[in-house]
Amino acid sequence: MTAPDYLLEAIDIVKVFGTLRANDGVTLQVAPGQIHALLGENGAGKSTLVKMLYGSLQPTSGTIKWMGQEVVIPNPNAARKLGIGMVFQHFSLFESLTVVENISLAMPGKFDLDALSKKVEFYSGEYGLPLNPKATVADLSVGERQRIEILRCLMQEPKLLILDEPTAVLTPQEADLLFLTLRLLASEGCSVLYISHRLEEVKRLCHWATILRHGKVVASCDPREETAASLARLMVGGDIHTVRAAKAPRDGAVRFSLKNASLEADGPFAVELKNINLEVRGGEVIAIAGVAGNGQSELFDAISGERPLSNGSAVSIDGASCGAIGVTARRRMGAAFVPEERLGHGAVPVFPLSENVVLTRHSDDASLAENGLLNRGKANSIADRVIKTYDVRMGKPDPEARSLSGGNLQKFVVGRELDRQPKVLVVNQPTWGVDAGAAATIRQALIDLARSGSAVVVISQDLDEIFELADRIAVISRGQLSEAHPAHEMTAEKIGLMMAGSHEKESPHAAHS
Amino acid sequence: MVDQSLAVMLTIITAATPLLIAAMGELVVERSGVLNLGVEGMMVMGAVAGFAVAFLTGSTLLGVGAAIFAGVAMSALFGFLTLTLVANQVAAGLALTLLGLGLSGLIGEAFVGQPGVKMPTLFGIDALVPFSFILTAGVAYALFKTKIGLVIRAVGNSHNSAHALGYRVIALRYLSVMFGGACAGLAGGYLSLAYTPQWIENMTAGRGWIALALVVFASWRPLRALIGAYLFGAVSIMGFVVQSMGLGIPPQFLSALPYIVTIIALVIISGNKRLTQANTPACLAQSFVPDR
Known part of the structure; x- marks a missing residue:
């Protein structure tokens, strides 16, 4: 056999952070031209896995095979050289620069913005990703910004494109456009590794799915033959x-x-x-x-x-x-309000949770600050109640807000306001x-x-x-x-x-x- | 009459040149996301070093070299504090100015009242005047037409994104800061070798602060900084001319006038809020610590 069956194989990958086994013997196989979904809850280990494939993290053990050859991917540059491109959930763009300037910062070779603009226009026509190369990023919608990131990857002609929750910020119509582009890419032989929470979308788009739970692969299946409910059960491990x-x-x-x-x-x-x-x-x-x-x-x-x-x-x-x-x-x-940005806006990062409770509640709950003095016992008991009711998981009692994971802090800041009725x-x-x-x-x-x-x-x-x-x-x-x-x-x-x-x-x- | 207006023009040019050179340096520094408030201190060190070396060797060329070296040394100290040790940029910049003013007074004590060496001139214009124009054009070209300029702007706009793409944020900022130091030192040397060829303590007299203000009010655009520097030079020299005419305008008002006119003019030029924000380096004065 000459051509390997899989473009990318990650075999028995283990990644340990301290005492946490974020990836515990994960095996993932992506065929050429396949749109492969990677499913799982927050903390299931999806991001950890793709970061290792893109070279931003190193596996503790396990092997990665690229076109049948065993490889080590020490950094993102090496991944790009192999032909792996990645579109991040949080964009890495420069707001005050133009589209073409942003792209040129990621492109090796000669610096010629005019030639690059032409190339951008060519690729954006080719893949149905309309973009004006001279536009300033700050003026663009989130969907357009994502197009820049995708184009930036495509212009390096990758063999594997990794997308981390790409549709989270798109309108349904923009998402449909993205799917067209991805199907076109797949038909040209480029594989896509697609991370998403949206099961309906995965059923529509993807050829194969690998499902992670607590760092382990729990299933590998054809999502088109599953229902959204059955996929969800596999992800969560229950109803x-x-x-x-x-x-x-x-x-x-x-x-x-x-x-x-x-x-x-x-x-x-x-x-x-x-x-x-x-x-x-x-x-x-x-x-x-x-x-x-x-x-x-x-x-x-x-x-x-x-x-x-x-x-x-x-x-x-x-x-x-x-x-x-x-x-x-x-x-x-x-009234009570929960802002979008939980760290720095919804909570003071270096304050423990109990003090963060006081910050939004002292004004209407006089018992929290009697005669200007903090009532720590009361603050602690409210914090504990919120933590129990909303299942906030943390490493030690009354931790600093910044030490919580994003999802757990979100449960806390929403729960803190709900608790006031x-x-x-x-x-x-x-x-x-x-x-x-x-x-x-x-x-x-x-x-x-x-x-x-x-x-x-x-x-x-x-x-x-x-x-x-x-x-x-x-x-x-x-x-x-x-x-x-x-x-x-x-x-x-x-x-x-x-x-x-x-x-x-x-x-x-x-x-x- | 023609002679007189020519003389006025020449004084305007010599008043504007050091401001322009120092402002160009700081403009690049701030574009890379670093705020160095020590321009005054770097300038005054450049002035004393330039004067001392020119006085001892008799060569203005060596004097200019020494001025640049002094500016770079000061800025490297600032870079070490803020980029390597991640100290607060505002505090470190203020400290740099205080250090420069004190240290230059100490070094320059022996040179007070000594006759200076004046830079050779052609039609009353010394070599640094055309150089300041070349510098402005060079900075504008480099920032907006070359890869290195794009990377400098990118680092000033989002150091996290630049780091994620694999650019060396700290190294680039060191280079920018030292370029700013070289320009500030040179501007100081211009004062003690061409403007008034002698050493007087605190001879920069706040010009470093004016250069800093020019950069901000010019919304980080080189050409606007040039306009600002010349406007400032022109109005301050016109103040002397008007005063000598004896029109009875209070001298305090005349000496305040260049500040007022320059600020008003630059505020009008950068009146477009959108453009100003687009030009403002978003990471200005923020320390960068890579996550891994």
């Missing part, structure tokens, strides 16, 4: 609780509203909020869908009071105007980076809070989550918020069109002239 919700009461009083709320952009790359209107009744969950960077963080700032508005009556909680006052004052009125809760990306089991717990808690009479607003990019949670759905694009429609009237396609701006009242003029 996932489906989130159950009683019907939302129709007659709840309006607990939270925005009336013609506008907020100027506070920087050239920020978004201006234009006449936002929203009414949330007690008992319901409203989800705000949208592609990242369309005004979600500005909307959150306006709602939470991080940036108070000039017009006080634009925001009201239980009928009382609060648009012009800050976060603490709004908390006193019974707020009358109004606004959460930006509640389950970002949280695994399926914990995500279900958080979602159930959000719904339970709403049904107990509170108003809940969830800003999310995850459509599955939105459909699971929401009673009504609104879409934000370019700083404009659509009307909120009942969830059962909405489909992913409809939301996708609205994400692209079909509901906008103003025609999108050149955003920053």
Whole structure:
């Protein structure tokens, strides 16, 4: 036999971090031209495995074979030389540089931006990834930024392309475009290793799937012959609780509203909020869908009071105007907020969890700070309650916030606010980076809070989550918020069109002239 | 009349040249993401070293070399503190200025009041004036048309991304910082070898700070820094001319005028907020520690 059966074989890979066996005898085989899915929960070892394939980590033991030959991949440069390209979940782009400048920084050889621009145009035509090489990255949408990363890989003509959760930031339409590109690549013989949580998508796109759980391969199968539920069972190792919700009461009083709320952009790359209107009744969950960077963080700032508005009556909680006052004052009125960025925004990284509890709760819970003195016992007992209820896993008692893994910290910052039973809760990306089991717990808690009479607003990019949670759905694009429609009237396609701006009242003029 | 205006023009040029040279150096440093507030200290060390060597050897060329060397040595110290030991850049820069002012006074004590060696001139213009223009054009070309310039801007924009792509952030910043030191030293040498060929303690008189301000108000664009330097030079010399005419304008106002005019002009030039933000090095004054 001349040609090896597999382009890439990782055999019996072990990677040990301290006492944790992140990969424990993992074997992965990728055939040429195959779109191969790598599935698993957070912490199952997917990222660790691909980092070893891309040379950013070294395996503790095990062998990697590339086209039948045993290889060692000491660094990403070596991986690129072999023909392995990788698109990261968090992009490694330079915002103030142009597309072609970004690409040239990753390209070896002669420095000639004009020639490279032509090459970029050629490749972007070839693979259906439209991009203007002269555009500045800061002006581009997340989808376009991802195209830069993919093009940057493709221009080095890789034999294997690794994608880490590529669709997490895309609209359904953008994701469809990406799938076309990937199928085209596969038909040309390039293999794709595809990491995703979205099982439906994997069923549609991938030829084969390897499923990891706790660092071990638990199954290897053809996803087209499985159901989403059976794949999920393999990932989690049991059934996932489906989130159950009683019907939302129709007659709840309006607990939270925005009336013609506008907020100027506070920087050239920020978004201006234009006449936002929203009414949330007690008992319901409203989800705000949208592609990242369309005004979600500005909307959150306006709602939470991080940036108070000039017009006080634009925001009201239980009928009382609060648009012009800050976060603490709004908390006193019974609202709670969970920002998107959990470390540094939602929690102080170097403070222990108990002190982080005090930071959001001292204003409405006088017992936490009596006469200006901290009540550590009380803070600890609240922290412990949150940790137990939401299954926050940690290495030692009351650790610093930064020592928690992303998913566990997310459970903590959401749980901390849920624990107060707020009358109004606004959460930006509640389950970002949280695994399926914990995500279900958080979602159930959000719904339970709403049904107990509170108003809940969830800003999310995850459509599955939105459909699971929401009673009504609104879409934000370019700083404009659509009307909120009942969830059962909405489909992913409809939301996708609205994400692209079909509901906008103003025609999108050149955003920053 | 023609002679007089020519003389005024020449003084404007000599007033603007050291600002321009120092600003070009700092512009590259800040583009790479490092804020060196020690320009004043590096300049004054360049001034004393240049004067001393020229005085002892009689050669202005050796003097210029010594000025550059002194600036580079000071900036290497700054680089060691901030890049290798990861000290706070603002604090280290301020310390560098204080160190330079004190040390130069100590070294220069023996040279106070000594006759200096003046750089040879052609039609009243010395070699460093055309050099400052070449430097500006060179910096602009290098930053925006070459690979090394692109890498400098990339490192200043996101040191984490640059590191992930395999660029050597710290090494590149060392080079940029030392280039800035060379320029500041040279600008200082210009003061003690061409502008007023003698050594006076604290003879930089705040020019390092003006160069720093020029870089920021020019929103990190070389050509704008050139405009700013010349505007500053012109208005400050015009102040002397107006004063000698005896129009009764308070001299304090005239000496404040160059600062006011330069700042207003540069604020207007960089009025486009979007462009300014796009040019601002996002990692300015942030320390970089690679994760592995």
